[in-house]
Amino acid sequence: MRILALDVGGTAIKSAILEPDGTMTDQRLTPSGISPVEVMTEKAAAVAKAYDAYDVLAVSMTGQLDHKTQTIRAWSNGTAFETISFPVGKRLRDQVGRPVFVLNDANAATLGEACFGAGGQHQNLLCLTYGTGVGGGIIQNGKLLTGARGLAGEFGHLVTHPGGHLCRCGHRGCYQQYASTSALLRDGQQILPELKNARELFEKLPEEKRLQEVVDNWITEIVLGLCSLAYLFDPECFILGGGVMERQDVLAKVQAQFQKAVIPSFAGIQILGAELGNKAGMLGAFAYARQAMAGNTEDIEV
Numbered sequence: 001m002r003i004l005a006l007d008v009g010g011t012a013i014k015s016a017i018l019e020p021d022g023t024m025t026d027q028r029l030t031p032s033g034i035s036p037v038e039v040m041t042e043k044a045a046a047v048a049k050a051y052d053a054y055d056v057l058a059v060s061m062t063g064q065l066d067h068k069t070q071t072i073r074a075w076s077n078g079t080a081f082e083t084i085s086f087p088v089g090k091r092l093r094d095q096v097g098r099p100v101f102v103l104n105d106a107n108a109a110t111l112g113e114a115c116f117g118a119g120g121q122h123q124n125l126l127c128l129t130y131g132t133g134v135g136g137g138i139i140q141n142g143k144l145l146t147g148a149r150g151l152a153g154e155f156g157h158l159v160t161h162p163g164g165h166l167c168r169c170g171h172r173g174c175y176q177q178y179a180s181t182s183a184l185l186r187d188g189q190q191i192l193p194e195l196k197n198a199r200e201l202f203e204k205l206p207e208e209k210r211l212q213e214v215v216d217n218w219i220t221e222i223v224l225g226l227c228s229l230a231y232l233f234d235p236e237c238f239i240l241g242g243g244v245m246e247r248q249d250v251l252a253k254v255q256a257q258f259q260k261a262v263i264p265s266f267a268g269i270q271i272l273g274a275e276l277g278n279k280a281g282m283l284g285a286f287a288y289a290r291q292a293m294a295g296n297t298e299d300i301e302v
């Protein structure tokens with residue numbers, strides 16, 4: 001059984017064929033752009049139709065998605081969330097004429113890392129991805145914890161600063177408004193308005209010492225969220241992903257500060273860097289589709 005995996009995001013649709021052993025071939029990258037959900041689904045279908053030799057379509061997709069009903073519950077137009085009920089699985093199935101299994105992108109990345117990446121043998125872990133927002137997923141007792149509506153793990157919207165910065169969810173003070181890469185850049189631009197991205201910010205660090213304080217505050221914000229999540233879930237490890245977490249200096253600071261900030265009985269929790277990069281979503285969708293084809297559609301296991 002060959003599975004075509006798609007990772008559908010607001011910048012690009014990544015795609016690849018996965019052989020039964022997880023080998024990835026025929027990888028492609030198709031620019032997407034932020035779109036209404038119907039349009040994004042059409043774009044995903046077009047990418048899938050350009051492949052022919054596959055049996056099942058596995059999709060990691062942005063948006064708040066209930067995998068049990070294969071329905072998207074909320075969609076972001078880039079600035080605000082819209083509550084919807086969109087049968088993404090059925091729409092894709094109608095287009096490609098094959099079995100289709102869709103999972104939220106944060107959950108897919110978590111499952112990917114748990115099955116094929118940094119998760120190792122761990123049965124209780126949390127995966128957080130730091131980018132324009134903060135995405136998350138939960139593996140508890142060897143299973144993906146998805147909640148009653150499939151929406152569990154929205155760590156980016158935990159309120160850490162009541163009345164703080166406005167978030168695209170419509171509320172104020174969410175974790176991702178302080179701990180995301182976008183938040184780091186926003187605060188860096190207060191000092192150097194010409195900064196275009198976080199990579200530039202780190203490049204300027206040696207010559208602009210005031211940026212160091214911005215980075216330190218951002219790391220404190222990241223750790224604050226991790227401590228709260230540790231108390232809620234008591235995981236064996238956190239897996240931290242997103243381009244900025246590939247910097248060993250950032251990961252080392254988060255690790256060191258977490259151990260100091262957390263209640264001592266939780267200090268054994270490991271903080272690991274994600275290992276799969278931008279392949280995590282596709283591999284997670286693959287793992288889900290493989291289980292679903294075997295008849296396991298309720299509990300998703302690592």
Ligand SMILES: [Zn+2]
Nearest residue numbers: 157167169174
């Ligand atoms: Zn929010």
